Amino acid sequence: xxxxxxxxxxxxxxxxxxxxxxxxxxxxxxxxxxxxxxxxxxxxxxxxxxxxxxxxxxxxxxxxxxxxxxxxxxxxxxxxxxxxxxxxxxxxxxxxxxxxxxxxxxxxxxxxxxxxxxxxxxxxxxxxxxxxxxxxxxxxxxxxxxxxxxxxxxxxxxxxxxxxxxxxxxxxxxxxxxxxxxxxxxxxxxxxxxxxxxxxxxxxxxxxxxxxxxxxxxxxxxxxxxxxxxxxxxxxxxxxxxxxxxxxxxxxxxxxxxxxxxxxxxxxxxxxxxx
Amino acid sequence: xxxxxxxxxxxxxxxxxxxxxxxxxxxxxxxxxxxxxxxxxxxxxxxxxxxxxxxxxxxxxxxxxxxxxxxxxxxxxxxxxxxxxxxxxxxxxxxxxxxxxxxxxxxxxxxxxxxxxxxxxxxxxxxxxxxxxxxxxxxxxxxxxxxxxxxxxxxxxxxxxxxxxxxxxxxxxxxxxxxxxxxxxxxxxxxxxxxxxxxxxxxxxxxxxxxxxxxxxxxxxxxxxxxxxxxxxxxxxxxxxxxxxxxxxxxxxxxxxxxxxxxxxxxxxxxxxxx
Numbered sequence: 001x002x003x004x005x006x007x008x009x010x011x012x013x014x015x016x017x018x019x020x021x022x023x024x025x026x027x028x029x030x031x032x033x034x035x036x037x038x039x040x041x042x043x044x045x046x047x048x049x050x051x052x053x054x055x056x057x058x059x060x061x062x063x064x065x066x067x068x069x070x071x072x073x074x075x076x077x078x079x080x081x082x083x084x085x086x087x088x089x090x091x092x093x094x095x096x097x098x099x100x101x102x103x104x105x106x107x108x109x110x111x112x113x114x115x116x117x118x119x120x121x122x123x124x125x126x127x128x129x130x131x132x133x134x135x136x137x138x139x140x141x142x143x144x145x146x147x148x149x150x151x152x153x154x155x156x157x158x159x160x161x162x163x164x165x166x167x168x169x170x171x172x173x174x175x176x177x178x179x180x181x182x183x184x185x186x187x188x189x190x191x192x193x194x195x196x197x198x199x200x201x202x203x204x205x206x207x208x209x210x211x212x213x214x215x216x217x218x219x220x221x222x223x224x225x226x227x228x229x230x231x232x233x234x235x236x237x238x239x240x241x242x243x244x245x246x247x248x249x250x251x252x253x254x255x256x257x258x259x260x261x262x263x264x265x266x267x268x269x270x271x272x273x274x275x
Numbered sequence: 276x277x278x279x280x281x282x283x284x285x286x287x288x289x290x291x292x293x294x295x296x297x298x299x300x301x302x303x304x305x306x307x308x309x310x311x312x313x314x315x316x317x318x319x320x321x322x323x324x325x326x327x328x329x330x331x332x333x334x335x336x337x338x339x340x341x342x343x344x345x346x347x348x349x350x351x352x353x354x355x356x357x358x359x360x361x362x363x364x365x366x367x368x369x370x371x372x373x374x375x376x377x378x379x380x381x382x383x384x385x386x387x388x389x390x391x392x393x394x395x396x397x398x399x400x401x402x403x404x405x406x407x408x409x410x411x412x413x414x415x416x417x418x419x420x421x422x423x424x425x426x427x428x429x430x431x432x433x434x435x436x437x438x439x440x441x442x443x444x445x446x447x448x449x450x451x452x453x454x455x456x457x458x459x460x461x462x463x464x465x466x467x468x469x470x471x472x473x474x475x476x477x478x479x480x481x482x483x484x485x486x487x488x489x490x491x492x493x494x495x496x497x498x499x500x501x502x503x504x505x506x507x508x509x510x511x512x513x514x515x516x517x518x519x520x521x522x523x524x525x526x527x528x529x530x531x532x533x534x535x536x537x538x539x540x541x542x543x544x545x546x547x548x549x550x
Binding site: 153154155179223234245247250251257 | 428429430431454455458459460461464479482497498499501503509510512520521522523524525526527528529530531532533534536545546547548
């Protein structure tokens with residue numbers, strides 16, 4: 001019951017990474033769109049606040065999502081590894097039409113949820129059609145390979161990023177968040193240069209990519225999604241570089257996508273907003 | 276006597292933009308390489324300190340270049356438009372094997388030198404084989420289109436850059452400097468999106484691109500040169516964007532080139548260091 005990520009069947013749920021600091025009152029374009037996707041006033045939304053050390057994060061999101069029009073929202077108070085195997089939370093998760101993973105520290109998510117029944121359930125449920133969104137740390141944790149930390153800056157540098165295993169809802173994308181606000185292009189470039197099979201996705205605050213079961217992602221929100229695709233990388237100096245060296249990376253593709261733009265993860269082609 | 280920029284004859288001189296803050300003592304890899312190019316201990320170097328409001332900038336570079344091994348170095352004290360037509364300075368410029376334009380404010384360079392005999396001479400001499408280097412503001416002024424200012428950040432934004440005419444030693448490249456140190460990818464992207472016939476070149480501090488008469492550029496120095504090539508740009512939202520909007524740019528090519536890497540400006544192809 002641990003299906004492969006990027007399961008290509010059209011019955012799988014959306015994967016919705018959000019770059020953090022999404023609007024939490026008013027129009028709430030990102031959160032409202034997720035609520036609508038999950039079924040609106042009929043939807044039951046499970047919130048996983050594990051990344052946050054603030055005790056009220058889950059309850060705050062319950063209120064925010066009610067304001068955004070969801071039918072039912074409930075928080076799963078998973079704060080340690082024992083919680084992450086608690087049958088109560090597993091049963092509640094099974095009730096959900098959508099799962100929302102809050103921000104905080106992605107290493108809390110990976111160290112507390114990694115390998116547990118909750119993590120397996122999230123993968124299984126997403127493969128079975130349940131939509132999963134995550135903001136900030138909750139976005140970082142979604143791929144098979146997670147950016148755990150790194151140094152800010154425009155350019156890549158050796159040792160400029162720390163990777164860890166994520167939950168594995170995609171094995172094609174590497175996701176960074178608070179992207180332009182925290183000047184993270186360099187660490188995303190470093191991360192994809194470690195093994196250029198991955199596509200780097202840098203998501204701005206108040207911005208999301210709604211990735212459908214057909215692997216078409218659509219940008220929603222006030223910022224941009226920056227895609228760095230190393231498919232045609234012709235030269236890299238990463239293997240010989242030390243921390244102080246400037247790196248070389250030749251023939252990267254760069255796309256900057258704003259609201260309404262789409263990106264086909266399979267073909268690696270960006271599309272403009274529909275007219 | 277105002278030859279077209281990017282004159283393709285192999286008799287023209289090198290164009291050497293430097294990203295500012297080049298090493299000015301010790302190994303001085305960038306400045307020493309320029310001295311060597313101009314003829315080393317036989318070379319006569321003319322320094323144009325017009326960008327700087329500090330009275331000793333020209334004399335300081337005379338000392339620095341002597342330290343770097345040049346035969347003769349002299350500063351042309353051009354501080355206003357009258358100076359820029361002074362026959363004395365024009366005669367001295369004609370004596371030079373190489374011309375070095377210091378840093379400061381590129382709008383001082385363009386407003387004081389623009390349209391003057393000195394500016395025409397620099398173009399004519401470069402076309403005739405005299406090498407021209409410029410650091411910081413002196414690098415920005417070199418192309419036909421100059422980045423005069425802009426806002427820092429990773430992503431492009433409408434009105435995020437101010438352009439002005441430069442001296443016109445290249446009509447293919449748009450040059451930014453202090454590139455990663457001052458977080459200038461966004462303004463370079465904005466600038467090339469205004470008219471995507473230009474190739475964006477972002478040069479780090481203590482780093483230069485030595486562009487030969489064959490239009491092959493080689494990276495020298497401790498930082499990187501970032502190239503953004505919009506030749507295959509398939510979609511841009513720049514024409515409809517307002518200041519607050521996130522922009523979209525699809526299918527840019529991105530190259531990060533460190534020491535020894537080369538870039539063929541004609542074919543737009545990067546090459547790794549020679550083994």
